[in-house]
Structure formats: structure tokens, C-alpha cells
Amino acid sequence: MTEMAQFTSNVMLDQPLITHLYTADPSAHVFEGRIYLYPSHDRETDIVTTNDEGDHFDMVDYHIFSLDEVGGKVTDHGVALDLKDIPWASKQLWAPDAAFKNGTYYLYFPARDKNGIFRIGVATSQRPEGPFKAEPEPIKGTYSIDPCCVMDNDGQAYLYFGGIWGGQLQKWRTGSFDPKGKEPADHEPAIGPRVALLNDDMKSFKSDVQELIILDEQGQPLRAGDHDRRYFEGPWVHQFNGLYYLSYSTGNTHYLVYATSTSPLGPFTYQGRFLEPVLGWTTHHSIVEFKSKWHLFHHDSTLSGGQTHLRCVKVKELVYDEKGRIKILGTS
Ligand code: FUB
Secondary structure (H helix, E strand, O other): HHHHHHHHHOOOOOOOOOOOOOEEEEEEEOOOOOEEEEEEEEOOOOOOOOOOOOOOOOOOOEEEEEOOOOOOOEEEEEEEEEEHHHEEEEEEEOEEEEEEEEEEEEEEEEEOOOOOOOOEEEEOOOOOOOEEEEOOOOOOOOOOOOOOEOOOOOOOOOEEEOOOHHOOHHHHHOOOOOOOHHHHHOOOOOOOOEEEEEEOOOEOOOOEEEEEOOOOOOOOOOOOEOOOOOEEEEEEEEEEOOOEEEEEEHHHHOOOEEEEEOOOOOOEEEEEEOOOOOOOOOOOOOEEOOEEEEEEEEOHHHOOOOOOOOEEEEEEEEEEEEOOHHHHHHOO
């Protein structure tokens, strides 16, 4: 199948959930019996060229949305957090995530600090839709982008994060920020997403940041040159049937793929691909169970006719086969 034919078949599958704003990177959670969506809010700016630094993704606030039913009305709860109210951030409010613990909702979000380095901040609210109040500093020890907060069955919360290229993960290979940092050579192990345990306050780390290893079918780490399978950005972790599923974007090959583990800290073993390229360069998603069905929330650029930085959120139903492999309902 040609790349254009793949785009066309996915474009036909569904419609944007939100059309009055451009939205992307949807993190979906079930709170208070409804689905809440925590997406990026894409916007038109005078930055018209795209680059590998992601300068064209120049977002300045977050809106939060909710749905009582998949396929039902989507409510826009308005601006929940604005760049001007985040003391440490300078620009680029990229893909967020949310969590709930002990009566408080937490919004995790990446932004560039005043030195142009991506960090991850946290903001709190008493309501899932906000408004959220940002902490004065980013979470100590964080870097890069795309936070995903997972509450394990024992109440321990984990923060996964990281993205290469514009997300700067390749600049942290030595453990500190190297502005000249590059991706590994093709034969070297690929860069993995990061994870750390959160303290009970949900605003600080109680462990060191650890790199997650993703193994191939031979038990060897995926290589950096394995662009169809190696990690790029957008980590999402969910549990099914006693396994942890780590799903992510392969970036420049535009797939959504997944790996599984018996531990939230891995190692994970690569399992397969569940979304082919969509219209647009980026692909980013979340997976959530709601009313006994599993759903993939993701984005493409159909609403803007294909503009990379002007995306729209969509939803598809996911199913698991008898071996626990995930696939999109209606696809082979
Ligand atoms: O929305 C900005 C960036 O694009 C996200 O952080 C990445 O995951 C990609 O979707």
C-alpha cells in the first residue's frame, strides 16, 4: 500500500471530536464517571515553516474537554491553564496528562523553561476540568516532554516521559543537558522513554529517573536504526490482563506501536503496531477503558487539510485478541 493510500483509509475511519479549536495529543481519563480529555491546544501563528526542533508547535494554553458517551456531545470547559500563569515556563505547552489522588487533580505538562530547555511541570485543581494552578517550579529532575502519569494498583504513581528531536531527549544521553547531543548510531541501542516514581505529594520524584528498555523478540534492545519499532515520543502506559502495555509513537515512521511487561519499570518487549500513519507528521495517543470498552484517542491533521501543527482529536474502539494483542476494531 502506498503512503497516500494508507492516509486515505485512516482518514475515512472517523471524524474530529472537536472542530472549533485545533487539538492534539489527547490524554483520556475516566473521572467521576465521564471521559475527560487533556489535549494540547494547537493554534495558528506566524511560524509557517516546520523544523526538527518543533518550533511550529507554539501553544500557549490548555483547554479540557469531557464526554458522557463516546460518540456523544463533547464539552469544552475552557482555558484550564495559561502559559502566562506558569512562572518558570517560556513557551510551547506541549502534550499534557492528568491524574487524581487524595481529592486533588494533577495536570502534568511540558514547556520550555527560560533557558529553552524542556521541563515538566505540575498544576493542581479540585476539579478534573480545572482551572489548574501551576507550581512555581518544574518538577525537580524532569526534562524533555510528553508526561504520562500512571497510578499502579498499589497506589504508587509513576511519571513516564520523553521525546526525541524537538523533545530534546537525545540531548540528555549523558545524564545532563548537552545542547549538541545526538541520537545514537543505527547499530546502538535506541533511546528509551524515561520513568520515575512520584512521591505521595505527586509533585516530586522519590526515585531516580530510569530509562526504559524495549527489547525485540530475541531479548535484545531495539536499535536506534530500527525506525519502524524504536521509541520516539508520546509514551502511554495502561494495564490489561495483568500486563503493563507501553505504547508510543515511532516518530519519523509515523506508527503507533506497543510493548508489554510484567513490571511498570520494564523491561518491555515489543509486540506490534496498531495504527498506521495518519494525515500529518506527528502521531500521539492515549488508551482508556470506559463502560467495558477500550478506546484509542489520537490525532491527525485532517481538520486543517494536513498542516502539521494544526491537528484534531479522534477516537477509535480498540479490542484485544485471545493473545492480548491490541488492534483497532474493524481493521485486520
Ligand atoms: O504537540 C507537540 C508535540 O507533538 C507533542 O509533545 C508530541 O508528542 C507531538 O505530538
